Amino acid sequence: MPLGGLRRRGLGSLAAVATLLLAATAPAVARAGDAPSRAFFGVVPQGALNAADFARMRGVVGTLRVPVYWPDVEPRPGEMELGSLDATVSAAAEAGVRVLPFVYGTPSWLASDPARPPLSAGARRSWAGFLRALVSRYGRGGTLWRGTSAPLPIRMWQVWNEPNFLLFWRPRPSPAGYARLLGVSARAIRAIDPRALVVTAGVAPVEGGMLPWVYLRRLLATRGIGRWVDVVAVHPYASHLTDVAYQVRLARRAMARNGLGRLPLLVSELGVASHTQTASSFNRGARGQAKFLRRAYRMLLRKRRLWHIAGVDWYAWQDGPLPDPHCVFCQYAGLFERDGVPKPAWWALRRIAR
Numbered sequence: 001m002p003l004g005g006l007r008r009r010g011l012g013s014l015a016a017v018a019t020l021l022l023a024a025t026a027p028a029v030a031r032a033g034d035a036p037s038r039a040f041f042g043v044v045p046q047g048a049l050n051a052a053d054f055a056r057m058r059g060v061v062g063t064l065r066v067p068v069y070w071p072d073v074e075p076r077p078g079e080m081e082l083g084s085l086d087a088t089v090s091a092a093a094e095a096g097v098r099v100l101p102f103v104y105g106t107p108s109w110l111a112s113d114p115a116r117p118p119l120s121a122g123a124r125r126s127w128a129g130f131l132r133a134l135v136s137r138y139g140r141g142g143t144l145w146r147g148t149s150a151p152l153p154i155r156m157w158q159v160w161n162e163p164n165f166l167l168f169w170r171p172r173p174s175p176a177g178y179a180r181l182l183g184v185s186a187r188a189i190r191a192i193d194p195r196a197l198v199v200t201a202g203v204a205p206v207e208g209g210m211l212p213w214v215y216l217r218r219l220l221a222t223r224g225i226g227r228w229v230d231v232v233a234v235h236p237y238a239s240h241l242t243d244v245a246y247q248v249r250l251a252r253r254a255m256a257r258n259g260l261g262r263l264p265l266l267v268s269e270l271g272v273a274s275h276t277q278t279a280s281s282f283n284r285g286a287r288g289q290a291k292f293l294r295r296a297y298r299m300l301l302r303k304r305r306l307w308h309i310a311g312v313d314w315y316a317w318q319d320g321p322l323p324d325p326h327c328v329f330c331q332y333a334g335l336f337e338r339d340g341v342p343k344p345a346w347w348a349l350r351r352i353a354r
Contacts, residue, residue, distance in 0.1 A: 038062030
C-alpha cells in the first residue's frame, strides 16, 4: 500500500470481542453538521494512480488518503524528492479531491529501521523540519499552489500509521512515545499553518500489537494530549459490521473518558476483499464486498451524528500488485482490479456518495 514498500497489517480474529458486544454502549458526542460533504467519502490507493483514476474519482470521491513515506521523500538530509507527490496532489486538486497525507517512516540516515520513530533530540528536529517543508509546499499558501487557478491545499495531516502495531512502531508500541511524536508534529505543522488539523494515526485490531481501544485509552489519557490532537482516527477492520460498530463505540468511549468526546472520529481505513488466495473471513466475494461496503457506509452515515464521524476512507482504491505477507485480504480489497476493471463495490460507492 504505502510508498517505499511498506506492508499492510495482518488481522487477528475479532471473535473474542464479539461476545462483548451486548455490553458496549455508545457515549454521547457532539453533533456533526446536517449533511456530510463529499469529503466524507474517501479512498486509499495501494499503487500508482493515473489520469483515468482521477477522472473516475471526480464527483464521487472527496478524499484521497495517501502515504508520505519520509525515507523516499527525503532519502538524504535536506534533499527533497517531491516529484511524485507533487503530481499526485496536483492531479487530485484538479479532480476536486482533497488529499489527506499520512506521514510515516524514519530514513536510514537516522535509524536502521524505518519503524523506529524519530524520538531522539536530533531525529525530532529532522522530523519537525520535514513536516514544516511539507506544509510549506502543500498547505494553505503553499508553494505548489502559486499560479494555479483552483488550489486545494491540504488542511489535515495524519501523523504516522498504526503505531499500535509492531510492524509500524519499534521496538514495541508505546502510547507515551507516540504522544511525544504528536506534540512535536503538531507544533511543526501549526508553525506554518495555524489552522491545520492534526489527525492521530489510525489504530487497528492486529496481531503483534496492542488492542486499539486499549492503545487509545492510554494515549488519550496522556497529560496535555488535547493540545495536539484535532481528529482521532481508527481502522476498525472486521468481517462483520457488528464488530466494526463495537470498535467505533469503544474508541468513542476512550475519547469521552478523557474529555475529548467533542473531537471528530475519522475512519481512515476500512475494507474487505472480493477474493483471497487463502481462506479468510474477509473474503466476501465480489458481490459480498459490495454489500459490505454499502451496509458499512449506510451504518456509519446513520450513526454519523451520534459517533461524530468525520469521514470514511475505503481500503483500497485498486487491487495490489503482489500478495502481502502481513495481510491476508489486502491484495484484493480494491474497488478496481489491477487492470482497471471496476468491481461491484465501485458502483455501490458511486450510488452512496452521489
